[in-house]
Amino acid sequence: MEKYDVVIIGAGVTGLATAYTLSRYKLKVLVLEKNIDAAFGVTKANSGIVHGGFHYPLTTLKGRLEIEGNQLFSQYHKDLHFPFKRCGIILAAFTEEELLKVKELYERGKKNRVPGIELCSRERILKLEEKLSGNVLGGLYAPEGGVLEPYKYAFALAEISQKNGVKILYEKEVTSGTWKDSSWEISTAEGNIYKSRYVVNAAGLYADKISALFGGEEFSIHPRKGEEYLLDRLSPARPSKVIFPVPTTHSTGGLVIPTCDGTTMVGPTAEVLEDKEEKTTTEINRNNIFALAKNMVPSVSEKDLITAFSGSRPAMEGEDFYIAPSKKVPAFIQAAGIQSPGLTASPAIGKYIGVLLEKEGLTLEEDPSFIPSLPYQKPLWEMTKEEADAMHKKDPAWTNIICRCEKISEGEIVDAIRKGHTTLDGIKLYTRSGMGRCQGGFCSGRILEILARETGKNYASFTKRGDNSFLTAGDLTGEK
Numbered sequence: 001m002e003k004y005d006v007v008i009i010g011a012g013v014t015g016l017a018t019a020y021t022l023s024r025y026k027l028k029v030l031v032l033e034k035n036i037d038a039a040f041g042v043t044k045a046n047s048g049i050v051h052g053g054f055h056y057p058l059t060t061l062k063g064r065l066e067i068e069g070n071q072l073f074s075q076y077h078k079d080l081h082f083p084f085k086r087c088g089i090i091l092a093a094f095t096e097e098e099l100l101k102v103k104e105l106y107e108r109g110k111k112n113r114v115p116g117i118e119l120c121s122r123e124r125i126l127k128l129e130e131k132l133s134g135n136v137l138g139g140l141y142a143p144e145g146g147v148l149e150p151y152k153y154a155f156a157l158a159e160i161s162q163k164n165g166v167k168i169l170y171e172k173e174v175t176s177g178t179w180k181d182s183s184w185e186i187s188t189a190e191g192n193i194y195k196s197r198y199v200v201n202a203a204g205l206y207a208d209k210i211s212a213l214f215g216g217e218e219f220s221i222h223p224r225k226g227e228e229y230l231l232d233r234l235s236p237a238r239p240s241k242v243i244f245p246v247p248t249t250h251s252t253g254g255l256v257i258p259t260c261d262g263t264t265m266v267g268p269t270a271e272v273l274e275d276k277e278e279k280t281t282t283e284i285n286r287n288n289i290f291a292l293a294k295n296m297v298p299s300v301s302e303k304d305l306i307t308a309f310s311g312s313r314p315a316m317e318g319e320d321f322y323i324a325p326s327k328k329v330p331a332f333i334q335a336a337g338i339q340s341p342g343l344t345a346s347p348a349i350g351k352y353i354g355v356l357l358e359k360e361g362l363t364l365e366e367d368p369s370f371i372p373s374l375p376y377q378k379p380l381w382e383m384t385k386e387e388a389d390a391m392h393k394k395d396p397a398w399t400n401i402i403c404r405c406e407k408i409s410e411g412e413i414v415d416a417i418r419k420g421h422t423t424l425d426g427i428k429l430y431t432r433s434g435m436g437r438c439q440g441g442f443c444s445g446r447i448l449e450i451l452a453r454e455t456g457k458n459y460a461s462f463t464k465r466g467d468n469s470f471l472t473a474g475d476l477t478g479e480k
C-alpha cells in the first residue's frame with residue numbers, strides 16, 4: 001500500500017492549485033481524479049473570467065479569496081505561461097436603478113481595495129469601451145480584472161506540480177475512506193488502496209458525496225447550470241474588456257467576454273438543477289442571453305454563433321465557499337461549494353488549504369530543489385513569420401497545419417500527446433484544435449491518425465473524453 005502525506009481528491013483548479021502549493025515542500029502528495037484528464041469537471045466549462053473583486057464583501061471567504069487570487073495571477077502567469085490577459089472589467093448600467101446598484105458595488109470595491117476601481121460617467125465608459133450601446137448611462141471599471149484559458153491554467157498547474165514530485169493518477173474514482181491507525185485508507189473503484197495522513201476533498205460537484213464517504217459533514221451540492229455561447233473570431237462584437245450587466249433581481253448572465261484566444265463568448269445563464277451531469281443548452285436560454293447581451297453590445301449576433309456548451313456551478317447552502325477542516329473526522333479538509341469565483345480565487349484557495357493543513361499539524365518544510373516555473377512554448381498562431389521559419393528548421397511538424405480554423409500544427413498536437421493528453425477533448429483543450437468555426441470537422445480525423453502513430457494504439461481505442469465515448473465503431477485500419 002503506497003503511503004502519502006496528503007491525498008487530494010479531484011484534479012480541477014481547486015485540487016491542482018492545492019497540489020502546486022504543496023509541491024514547494026518536502027511532502028509526498030497524490031492527486032486522485034476519476035476522469036481521464038485534468039480539468040474535465042467544472043473547470044472545463046466556465047466563463048474564464050478573472051473577476052475584479054467587487055461582487056462579494058470581505059465578510060465572505062469567497063470575497064477575500066477572490067481579491068487575493070486575482071492578484072496572485074500575475075506571478076502564476078509569469079511562472080506557468082497559460083493564456084491570461086488583464087483586459088479589465090466593465091459593469092454597464094442602463095437604468096437609474098442599475099446606476100444605484102453600480103454605486104453600491106463601487107463602494108464595496110473601494111472597501112475591498114480593488115486596485116484602480118473607477119466609477120464612470122457615460123462619456124468615460126463609452127471611451128473605455130467603444131462596443132457598448134449608446135444607451136449606457138454609466139458604470140464601473142475594474143482594470144485588474146481579466147480573462148484566462150481555464151484548462152491551460154489547470155494543465156500548467158498539473159505539469160509544474162508533477163515536475164515537483166506530485167503524483168497525479170487519472171481514472172481513479174475514490175469510493176471510500178477509512179480512518180485507521182492515525183491515517184486514511186482511500187479506496188478507488190478498481191480496488192487500489194492508498195494510505196495518507198491527510199485528505200483534501202476538492203471533488204467539485206461531488207464534494208458532498210466524498211464528504212459522506214469519509215464520514216464527514218452532511219451537505220448537498222446543488223448544480224447551477226450556466227450556458228455559454230461562443231462567437232466566431234470574426235464577430236464584430238468582440239469588446240476590448242469583459243462587459244458585465246448590472247446584477248438585478250430580474251436577470252442573471254448576459255456577459256460579453258473577449259476570450260484570451262480572440263473569440264467572443266456570451267453567457268452564462270444560471271439555472272438550478274437536480275442532475276449534476278446535465279449539460280444541455282436550450283433555445284429559450286439562448287434567446288434570453290442574446291437579448292441581454294445585445295442590450296449592452298448591439299453588434300452581438302446569433303449569426304456569429306459557432307458553438308454552445310454548459311457547465312454547472314457546485315453551489316451549496318449559504319452560497320459561500322466551504323473550505324475548512326472537518327469537525328467530524330480528523331485530518332480531512334473540505335474544499336466544497338467552489339462555485340464562481342472559484343477559478344479567480346483558486347491560487348488563493350490552494351495557499352489557504354496549505355495554511356489549514358499546517359494548522360492541522362502537517363509540517364511544511366521548503367524543498368530546496370523546488371522548480372518554480374515551466375518553459376514557455378509560443379503557439380504557432382502567435383509566432384511571427386521569422387519565428388515560424390526558425391521553428392520549421394528545428395522540426396517541420398511545427399508548420400504542418402492540422403487544425404485550419406485555429407492554425408494548430410502537428411508539432412503542437414504531438415506535444416499535447418507526449419504530455420499525456422490522449423483523448424480528442426484533452427488534445428483540443430491543450431492545443432485549441434477543433435475549437436474554431438468548423439468545430440473539429442476537418443481536423444478530428446487527422447488528429448486520430450497522429451494519436452495512432454504516436455501511441456501505437458488501435459483507432460478503436462480512442463475516445464472523445466474517456467469512459468465509453470469511443471470515436472469509431474470498429475477499426476479504420478482494417479485490423480481486428
Ligand SMILES: Cc1cc2nc3c(=O)[nH]c(=O)nc-3n(C[C@H](O)[C@H](O)[C@H](O)COP(=O)(O)OP(=O)(O)OC[C@H]3O[C@@H](n4cnc5c(N)ncnc54)[C@H](O)[C@@H]3O)c2cc1C
Nearest residue numbers: 010012013014034041042043046047049174204226342344
Ligand atoms: C458556467 C460557469 C461559469 C463560470 N465562470 C467563472 C468565471 O468566469 N470565473 C470564475 O472565477 N469562476 C467561474 N466559474 C466557477 C469555476 O469554474 C469553479 O469554481 C471551478 O472550476 C471549480 O473547480 P474545482 O476544482 O473545485 O471543481 P472541478 O473542476 O469540478 O474539479 C473537481 C474534480 O473532482 C473529480 N472528482 C469528483 N468525484 C471524484 C471521485 N469520487 N474520485 C476522484 N475524483 C473525483 C471530478 O472529476 C473533477 O475533475 C464558473 C462556473 C460555471 C459552471
